[in-house]
Structure formats: structure tokens, C-alpha cells
Amino acid sequence: MTHDAPATGPRPLSSPMVLSFSTVALPLGALAVAVAVYLPPYFASHLGVSLTVIGTAWAVVRLLDIGVDPVLGLVMDRTRTKFGRYRVWLAIGAPILMIAVYALFEAPGGIGSAYLIGWLLIFYLGTSILSLGHSAWAATLATDYHQRSRVFGVLAATGVVGAVVVLLIPILASRIGWSSAQGVRAMGWFIFAMVPIVVGLVCLKTPEHIVRRTSTEHFKLQDYLGLITKPDLLRLFLAQMALTLGPGWMSALYMFFFIDARKYSAEQASALLLVYVVAGILGAPLTARLAMRFSKHRTLMVTTTAYALGLCLVMVTPKGSVLAALPVMFWCGFMAAGFDLMIRAMLADVADEVRLEQGQEQLSLIYALNALATKIAAAFAIGLTFPLLGRLGYNAAEGASNTPQAIFSLELAFIVGPIFFVMLGGACVLGWKLDATKHADIRRQLDERDALYAEAPILESLSGEPAIAVLAGDGKA
Secondary structure, three states, X not given: OOOOEOOOOXXXXXXXXXXXHHOOHHHHHHHHHHHXXXXXXXXXXXXXXXXXXXXHHHHHHHHHHHHHHHHHHHHHHOXXXXXXXXXXXXXXXXXXXXXXXXXXXXXXXXXXXXXXXXXXXXXXXXXXXXXXXXXXXXXXXXXXXXXXXXXXXXXXXXXXXXXXXXXXXXXXXXXXXXXXXXXXXXXXXXXXXXXXXXXXXXXXXXXXXXXXXXXXXXXXXXXXXXXXXXXXHHHHHHHHHHHXXXXXXXXXXXXXXXXXXXXXXXXXXXXXXXXHHHHHHXXXXXXXXXXXXXXXXXXXXXXXXHHHHHHHHHOOOOOOOHXXXXXXXXXXXXXXXXXXXXXXXXXHHHHHHHHHHHOOOOHHHHHHHHHHHHHHHHHHHHHHHHHHHHHOOOOOOOOOOOOHHHHHHHHHHHHHHHHHHHHHHHHOOXXXXXXXXXXXHHHHHHHHHHHHHHOOOEEEOOOOOEEEOOOOOOOOO
């Protein structure tokens, strides 16, 4: 077992370490696609659950789940065990997520809203624990402005790999004669098996650096409110909401749109989505490199604009033509890959600024608040689109016939919502000030302070845990 060490400055991260650490993103990336794109239509088409019940269940769960992430972030930031801070949380989150994945992907017929809401709550609890712990751990591994772009770029690319693998499952299932429902269940079993493997690998192989607290004051409620209303963080939270709602809106309607409106088969629609996701394997690291040269916020604005322009082209490609749609889907997927990684990397930079100002680590809480923004947006992505389609007369049942007006409403919903919100997300970082130069100065001050406290005597508490001696103003214990 590796042991925790104080974070005293930027440390070079080897590629094998970064790749090994990034593997937790594999099941998270796979789940992002499986749950957003395939699971709701599976409930509607195969299990016969109404669109309104599905949309309402998702919205209720995400809204009930809103308070979970800030609480998790608070507890994570104050967790200190001999096994580490974030390592222990990944170990806790894995079995919770596995149980929920089984219950959702192997759901029996005749389920109702109570079953969906209950298991979705457990599912998102497990997802939150893994995602928050992994993101905060990543930010402590990479403390340099450009190193963070690199690390979060690798995490994003690895998540895309997980999404690619899970997208291959329905295609392969169709080739061997399995039904669409069997393909969805196979996705669940693949994710179920992957979670303990990658969490075990990361917990055993990745070092964890826990920064020293330089303030003896407790963090008060007004400090949390100040954190939420900090202008830079507020802008990033709003950007995260918009950049989750835009693609999430598109994902919720994807299978309906491409099959009923654009006249592709289910296998062709999955193949095109695979192209979209595969493009992210190239898009994530290249976006990270672009950010290292031109800054993160400018890169985010470029990718959001390019994504919106590409999505406009979906409507002008010939219906049913896979070749015509391939470059458009590749372009959109390439650009979308940079959204989340840029936001997370920028959040880590702001978190350094917060630690310099407050003397306490708030990484987990900041990522929790960002996850809160994601959950609010995700609630509306399915909670609005599914009931809306039902009201507009669209019928999602297998073999159902829809009127031209219902199909037109589906097309309009698929295009307008994502473009509006993605452009809004890019606009949120206009005039961003925390660039590489400013962050370098912040890191210099943090490293100097951490080095000072590293010289303080380490006292053993009654529990055997190491405790930091409080320094007086002259730097002596």
C-alpha cells in the first residue's frame, strides 16, 4: 500500500501512473453513455414504462440528489485515515455503484416510479462518490497549470474509451442475433465487472498527497455561501450546467431522433454514436494541448462554438446516409470532448486560489458543487425532454407510428436545445482572468507556505494519526 505524503510542490507524473490512475474513468465514461442514451429508451420501449414516468423519475432523483454532493465534498475534505483521503472513498463507492447497476440493467417487467426512483438514487450516490473522489484526487496529483490540462485530458480520453467499449456492445449483440434489450443488459454486466477491477488498481497503485491545513479555524456556513458566490466559481458552475444540459438534451433524444426522424436503423444509430464518442479519444488530448498553448478558457469558447456549428449540419445531411453523417458526428464528438475536462481543470486552478485565501483544502467541496450543477442540468435533460415529447404526441413504443408533426417536434427539440445551451456555456468564460501566469504565482505562494509547514514538528495524536503543529506568526512551533 502506498502512503500519503504532503504536497510540497509540483512533481513530475509518469505516463504509466497517469494512465493507471485514469482507469476509474472507464466505467464512469461507459455509464455516462449507457444511462443517458440507452437506459431510458430501454425502459420505455422494452419494459413499457411511460415517457412521463421515466422523465419524472429522473427529474425527481436528480433534484433529491442535489444535497448529496456538497455533503460528500465536505466529508471528503475532512477525511484523514491511514489509508488516505480519497482512496477510502473510492473503496466505499464501488460496491454501492455495482449493486445499483445490477438493479437498473436487470430491472424486471412491470416496474414503476418507486422502483426507478429508489435505485436511481442509489446509483447516483455511488457515481457521485467515485466521480468526486477521483476528480479531487486527480487535482492533488497534478498541481501545475499545464500538468492539470494533461492529467484531465488523459482522464477525459480514458472515459471516452469506456464509452466506446460500451457502444460496441449493442453492435456486437446485433451481429450475433441478440435483441436490443439483451444488448442493454450486456452493457450493465460489462460495467458491473469493470468497477471493482479499476478501483482496486487505483487504490493499490496510486500515491495520495494530502495538503496540510494552515488555518485552525472551522469553515463556517457563511464561508460555504461565499464559496458558492465566488465569481469565478459561479461562472464555472453555470458553464457546467449549460455544457451538461446541451449534450445531455441531445443524448436523451438521440436514439429517437436518429431512428424515427433520420431513418437510421438501431445498429446504424449506435455506429454513428460510436464515431461521435471515438472522436473524443483524439479530441480530449488535443484539446488539452491546445489549452496549454492558448489557455483553457479560450479553448473552451472555441470548442463550444465549433460544436454548435457542427450540430447544425446534422439536419442537412441526407436521411439514412451513414457516410454523409460520419464526418458531422466525428466533428461534434471531437469538440464535445473538451467541455468537461476544461471545466474540471479550471476548477482545480480556482481551488488553489481558494486554498491560498482560506488556508484550507476545499477541492472535494468545489467539485461537489460542480457536480451539483451537473445534476441540476441532468434532471432537466431527461425531466423536460421526455414529458415534452409525450405532450407533443410522440410515441416511443416499439413499432409505433408517429405523425409528421410529432417527428418535426422531435427534430426541433433535438437541435434547438443543445445549440442554445452549449453556446451559453462558452459565453460563461468570456473575459476569464485566471491564466497560466496568475496561477503560477498562486502555486509559488502555496508551495512556499507548504514548505514552511513541512518543517513544523509532526505530533502523534492519541489515535496514532499524524497531527500538524500550529505555527506562530514567526514560523516557529
